[in-house]
Amino acid sequence: MCGRMQGADVVTPWSGSGAVPDAPEAAVAFLVGLQRREQALEEAEALLSELHELVANLGIRVGGSAVIRIREEHPRHLVGSGKMEEIALAARDVGCGLVIFDDALSPAQQRNWERDSGLRVIDRQEVILDIFASRASTREAVLQVRLAQLEYQLPRLKRLWSHLDRQRGGGAMQRDAGEKQIEMDQRLIRERIARVRRDLDAVIRQRATQRKQRHRVPLPTAAIVGYTNAGKSSLLNAFTGAQVFAADKLFATLDPTTRRLALPGGGVLLLTDTVGFVRRLPHRLVNAFKATLEEATRVDFLIHVVDLSSPEYEAHLCTTGEVLAEIGASEKPILTVFNKLDMCTDEVARFSARARYPDAVFISARTGEGLDVLQKRLARHVAAQNHEARLLIPHDRYDFLGELHKAGAVLSEKATSEGVFVSSLLPPRLLAAAERFVTLQEPPAAETENVI
Numbered sequence: 001m002c003g004r005m006q007g008a009d010v011v012t013p014w015s016g017s018g019a020v021p022d023a024p025e026a027a028v029a030f031l032v033g034l035q036r037r038e039q040a041l042e043e044a045e046a047l048l049s050e051l052h053e054l055v056a057n058l059g060i061r062v063g064g065s066a067v068i069r070i071r072e073e074h075p076r077h078l079v080g081s082g083k084m085e086e087i088a089l090a091a092r093d094v095g096c097g098l099v100i101f102d103d104a105l106s107p108a109q110q111r112n113w114e115r116d117s118g119l120r121v122i123d124r125q126e127v128i129l130d131i132f133a134s135r136a137s138t139r140e141a142v143l144q145v146r147l148a149q150l151e152y153q154l155p156r157l158k159r160l161w162s163h164l165d166r167q168r169g170g171g172a173m174q175r176d177a178g179e180k181q182i183e184m185d186q187r188l189i190r191e192r193i194a195r196v197r198r199d200l201d202a203v204i205r206q207r208a209t210q211r212k213q214r215h216r217v218p219l220p221t222a223a224i225v226g227y228t229n230a231g232k233s234s235l236l237n238a239f240t241g242a243q244v245f246a247a248d249k250l251f252a253t254l255d256p257t258t259r260r261l262a263l264p265g266g267g268v269l270l271l272t273d274t275v276g277f278v279r280r281l282p283h284r285l286v287n288a289f290k291a292t293l294e295e296a297t298r299v300d301f302l303i304h305v306v307d308l309s310s311p312e313y314e315a316h317l318c319t320t321g322e323v324l325a326e327i328g329a330s331e332k333p334i335l336t337v338f339n340k341l342d343m344c345t346d347e348v349a350r351f352s353a354r355a356r357y358p359d360a361v362f363i364s365a366r367t368g369e370g371l372d373v374l375q376k377r378l379a380r381h382v383a384a385q386n387h388e389a390r391l392l393i394p395h396d397r398y399d400f401l402g403e404l405h406k407a408g409a410v411l412s413e414k415a416t417s418e419g420v421f422v423s424s425l426l427p428p429r430l431l432a433a434a435e436r437f438v439t440l441q442e443p444p445a446a447e448t449e450n451v452i
Contacts, residue, residue, distance in 0.1 A: 027060065027061065027097070027098070028060075028061050028062075028063040028094075028095055028096045028097060028098065029055055029060050029061065029062050029063065029096055029098040029099070029100050030062075030063055030064045030065065030066075030087070030090065030091035030094065030096035030098065030099050030100070031048060031051055031052060031055065031062060031064070031065035031066075031100050031102070032048075032065070032066055032067075032068060032087055032099060032100065032101050032102065033045065033047055033048035033051065033065070033066070033067045033068070033102040034067070034068055034070055034078075034079070034101075034102065034103050035067050035068065035069045035070070036070060037070075037071055041067065043315075044067045045067055046311075046312050046315070047102050047279065047280075048065055048067055048102055050278075050279065050312075051100065051102045051124060051127070052065065054124070054127050054128065054131060054278075055100060055127060057131050057134075058127065058130055058131060058134070060098070063091075063094040063095055063096040064090065064091065064094040064096060066087065066090060068083055068087070070083070075108075075109075076108075076109065076112050077109060077112055077113055077116070078101065078103065078105060078109050084113070084116065084117065085117075087099060087117075088116075088117035088118075088119055091119060092119075096119075097119055097120060098119065098120045098121075098122070099113070099117070099119050099120070099121045099122075100121075100122055100123070100124070100127060101121070101122070101123045101124065102123075102124050102280075103123060103124065103280075104123050104124065104125050104280070104282075105121070105122075105123040107155040107156045110122070110123070110156065124280055125152065125280075125282040125284075126152065128278065128281065128282055128285065129145065129148055129149050129152060129282065129285070132145045132148070132285065133145045133146075133149060139203055140200070140203045140204075140207065143196055143199055143200040143203060144200065145285075146196050147193065147196045147197060147200060148282065148284045148285050150189055150192055150193045150196065151193065151284050152282075152284060153189060154186065154189050154190070154193070157182055157185050157186060157189070219260075219268050219269070219270050219406070219407060219427075220267070220268075220269050220270070220300050220382045220385065220407070220427050220429075221269070221270040221271075221272065221298070221299040221300050221429075222269055222270070222271055222272070222299050222300060222301050222302065222303050222335075222378070222381075223271075223272045223273075223274055223295055223296040223299045223302050223303070223329075224236060224271060224272065224273050224274060224302075224303045224305055225274050225277075225296055225302050225303070225304055225305070225320060225324065225329075226276060226277070226304055226305035226306060226307075226316070226320055227276060227277055227278065227306070227307065227313075227316035227317075227319060227320055228276030228277060228278050229276065229307065230276065230305045230306055230307040230316070230339055230340075231305055231307065231339040231340055231365045231366075232273050232274070232276065232305050233257075233273050234339075234365040234366060235303075235305060235337070235339065235363075235365040236257065236259060236271055236273045237365075238365045238366075238368065238371060239259075239261050239271065239371065239375075240259035240260065240261055240271065256272050256273060256274050256275070256295045257272065257273045258270055258271065258272045258273075258295075259271055261375075261378070263375060263378060263379040263382065264375055264376055264379050267379060267382060267408040268408065269378055269382060270299075271303075272295050272296075272299065274293065274295055274296055275293065277319055277320050277323045278319065279315065279316075279319045281319075281323065286323065286326060286327070293323075293327045293329075294327070296324065296327065296329040296332070297327060297328050297329045297332075299332070300332075300333075300382070300385050300427065300428055300429070301332055301333040301334065301335065301381055301385065302324070302329065302332045302333070302334045302335070303334075303335050303337055303378075304317075304320060304334050304335065304336045304337065305337050305339050306336065306337065306338050306339065306360075307339060307340050308338040308339060308340050308341060308343075308344045308349070308350070308353060308362070309340040309343035309344040311349075313338075313353075333381070333384075333385070335361070335377060335378070335381055336357055336359070336360040336361070337360065337361045337362075337363060337374060338353055338357070338360055338361070338362045338363070339363055339364065339365055340364060340365075340366070341362050341363060341364040341367075341369055341370065342364040342366060342367045342369065343364075350362075361373055361374045361377050382427070383425065385427060385428055386409065386425035386426055386427050386428075387425070387426045387428075387431060388423075388424070388425055388426075389424055389425075389426050389434060389438055390421070390422070390423055390424075390438070390439055390440070391404075391421070391422040391424055391434060391437040391438060391439060392418065392419050392420070392421055392422075392437055392439040392441060393419050393420045393422055393437050394418075394419045395419055395420070397419075397437075398420075400433065400434075400437070401413075401420060401422070403430070403433075404422065404424055404426075404430070404434075407427055407430060409424045409425050409426055409427060409430065410422055410423075410424055411423040411424060411425060414443040414444075416443055416444055421439075421441075421443035422437075
């Protein structure tokens, strides 16, 4: 076993089997990362360091950590029985009553670990679920996290309760042994899952209605996506003064926020902040937050924010790409933005990133450096999505002409007896509505032209 262990509390010896002891050291965690045969040690250590930050977000003290090399996964404890005993001993030696795996553990593996080691054992999924639960504030986020938690708990009931061998006696007409406690608890959780899904569906329908109302105003839209703690909310605040909660911690915000950004040249862009991604993000959380993440699939393009100061930014880029592909947003045009330029003191890292990503924009949302360049790039990006067209709009459809002006899509217009001839740059969302007005006809030269 290779790794680093720190701290030394007095440990109360534990003996016997069955329930996990309720000891004070259960609040101190020992973190375990796994290095597989095809994996570099540096990658395993980076993931373990990220788990340390995740655990710190829950206020759990870390007493020690280790990276374990394994050749293959074992069905009983994920690691071999010898490694299991080594980890349990190392955890107890530094006063830890809680072991947290960076990998996902099956319900059976958790039960085996706790029964055989006498320690409480959880995995990265449970840590992330708990962080999401502590950060959820709106009704939608609370319901999404609750659904993911219930689905996570359902197969783990034997680990959560010690009374599941009891049975509920039958009534006077019931001659069998009755319903087992575990069956009762499973039924109750399934009922709660069904109720949460109904409530969540209602909230999702309400969000869809709000989205439709927002899209009635034909403005270009962009979603800010990226790895957690890359500075997405900070960028939204710097651009729009949105005052969205932003902190130097993982998953500081869970709910999408949309604000208007004035672009150079008079255009307007709707910016939406989204929940951050993380490596090994539990699939059930992706499913639970799909309604929120769908914001990234309905915009004109994506702004991918990357933390330049992180030595793991390449892995963060890959993780974001994988999640975008999973939710069906990977085909969207993407503008890559490297943030935290002020915190990246490594000139080699700066030069390397600029060389590898020549089309990216480099900024600091905190100091404002590069924001003017980013605004100009956004304006160009919006213009690149537009389609040039000549329209003849009847006099009774001035409502649509007004929409074109709101979208900043009118280059010039000529009023005639037939209608208004418009030279325009149409955003993608107006193409279908404008199709009926497209004309090849030239406006009469004698009519008055109004150049925008």
